Amino acid sequence: MIGNSPARRRTLLAAAAGLVVAPWAAGTAHAAVPKVYLDPGHGGTDSGAVGNGLTEKALTLAIALQTRDILKASWNVDVRMSRTSDVTRSLTYRTDDANAWGATIFVSIHINAGGGTGFESYRYPGTTGNTAALHSAVHSRVLSGMRSVGSVTDRGLKTANFHVLRETAMPAVLTENLFIDTVADANLLKNAAFITATARGHANGIVSYLGL
Numbered sequence: 001m002i003g004n005s006p007a008r009r010r011t012l013l014a015a016a017a018g019l020v021v022a023p024w025a026a027g028t029a030h031a032a033v034p035k036v037y038l039d040p041g042h043g044g045t046d047s048g049a050v051g052n053g054l055t056e057k058a059l060t061l062a063i064a065l066q067t068r069d070i071l072k073a074s075w076n077v078d079v080r081m082s083r084t085s086d087v088t089r090s091l092t093y094r095t096d097d098a099n100a101w102g103a104t105i106f107v108s109i110h111i112n113a114g115g116g117t118g119f120e121s122y123r124y125p126g127t128t129g130n131t132a133a134l135h136s137a138v139h140s141r142v143l144s145g146m147r148s149v150g151s152v153t154d155r156g157l158k159t160a161n162f163h164v165l166r167e168t169a170m171p172a173v174l175t176e177n178l179f180i181d182t183v184a185d186a187n188l189l190k191n192a193a194f195i196t197a198t199a200r201g202h203a204n205g206i207v208s209y210l211g212l
């Protein structure tokens with residue numbers, strides 16, 4: 001874990017001196033505590049994709065809960081989640097909740113299906129700037145986290161007109177963490193160390209983007 005490394009202390013001192021402002025905080029008078037919104041896909045009556053004895057809704061919740069715990073253990077961030085248990089949440093609930101809370105960033109976590117293999121991630125079409133920076137930071141850290149445990153294909157950074165990317169009022173990214181209906185991918189998703197590495201990758205990407 002990174003913790004309070006010398007580099008982090010230097011960053012904090014510089015920020016306190018007004019020398020460094022993270023991109024997301026540009027224009028604000030003081031460095032506020034960033035508000036990270038985590039959105040585990042599906043839940044409750046919506047299982048999401050299923051395959052190889054796995055359900056998407058359980059995997060997304062496991063990854064999101066661990067991402068939250070890693071963030072809270074090591075960084076000064078506020079974390080809110082669209083759900084912390086197996087309950088049904090509409091897409092509108094998720095984006096309304098994040099917008100009302102005033103989230104700094106929105107990270108939606110999903111598992112893919114359809115017979116492919118590997119990791120891919122999405123932002124809204126045409127977005128640049130902070131959204132593209134968040135996308136790049138999360139994509140690269142998640143991929144390297146996954147690859148610390150197993151062999152994972154990089155399917156790339158993509159764009160899509162998804163509700164949670166379109167209706168969020170802050171930089172938003174959606175990750176598709178392997179294919180539940182592909183045996184090799186499912187075997188990684190059944191590995192607790194892989195789930196933890198995937199969560200750590202999300203946390204690392206988030207704190208990298210936030211400049212923490």
Ligand SMILES: [Zn+2]
Nearest residue numbers: 041048110111
């Ligand atoms: Zn999904």
